[in-house]
Amino acid sequence: MKNIVILISGGGSNMAAIVKTAQREAWETSVGARIAAVISNKTDAKGLQYAISQGIPTRVLDHKAFASREDFEAALAACIDEFTPSLVVLAGFMRILTPSFVNHFAGRLINIHPSLLPAFPGLHTHERAIAAGCKFAGATVHQVTAELDHGSILAQAVVPVLPTDTADALATRVLTQEHVIYPKAVKTYLLSIK
Numbered sequence: 001m002k003n004i005v006i007l008i009s010g011g012g013s014n015m016a017a018i019v020k021t022a023q024r025e026a027w028e029t030s031v032g033a034r035i036a037a038v039i040s041n042k043t044d045a046k047g048l049q050y051a052i053s054q055g056i057p058t059r060v061l062d063h064k065a066f067a068s069r070e071d072f073e074a075a076l077a078a079c080i081d082e083f084t085p086s087l088v089v090l091a092g093f094m095r096i097l098t099p100s101f102v103n104h105f106a107g108r109l110i111n112i113h114p115s116l117l118p119a120f121p122g123l124h125t126h127e128r129a130i131a132a133g134c135k136f137a138g139a140t141v142h143q144v145t146a147e148l149d150h151g152s153i154l155a156q157a158v159v160p161v162l163p164t165d166t167a168d169a170l171a172t173r174v175l176t177q178e179h180v181i182y183p184k185a186v187k188t189y190l191l192s193i194k
């Protein structure tokens, strides 16, 4: 069985979309994969309640409780490793990761970013897309490398930017598409590995 570990920091709607797809498509038998754990760096991450309600093991590692980024990441890596993951899925996990953490999970660490990378890496993507006058925006699933929001692109979704858009309205339109492409990309990845 291929174990998936999902990391969240907040609402966890992408995590929930992956869980729902895995249930609907019976990934345990059709893909040979299961969501082994959901881990958050925030105690109050809303997504934790959903994971618990689905009977998925959860863990919380509050980054503020650690003296340094390296200490936090060492504990996080150990926590993830307990679940022997074939794939670690960042789903709104809002921590910058050091090269040593990324290297530890090299080739089995993916992320979703709410822009059409390589445009707008980093924060406030929707504000920046509107300010730049973009006519289209979207989301990107990509392999995680040591460079923030880089790494090979696994999937993208495109949505129009409307003249009346606020950042929130655009974020909502993009998020709806994230929920479509992320579960698909996770499944494709899992089917591609032994």
Ligand code: GAR
Pocket (backbone or CB within 6 Å): 008, 009, 010, 011, 012, 013, 014, 015, 091, 092, 093, 094, 112, 113, 114, 122, 139, 175, 178
């Ligand atoms: C999503 O829009 C995701 O693309 C973004 O945070 C949101 C999390 O929503 N991720 C990043 O900005 C990472 N740089 P969710 O918690 O409801 O899945």
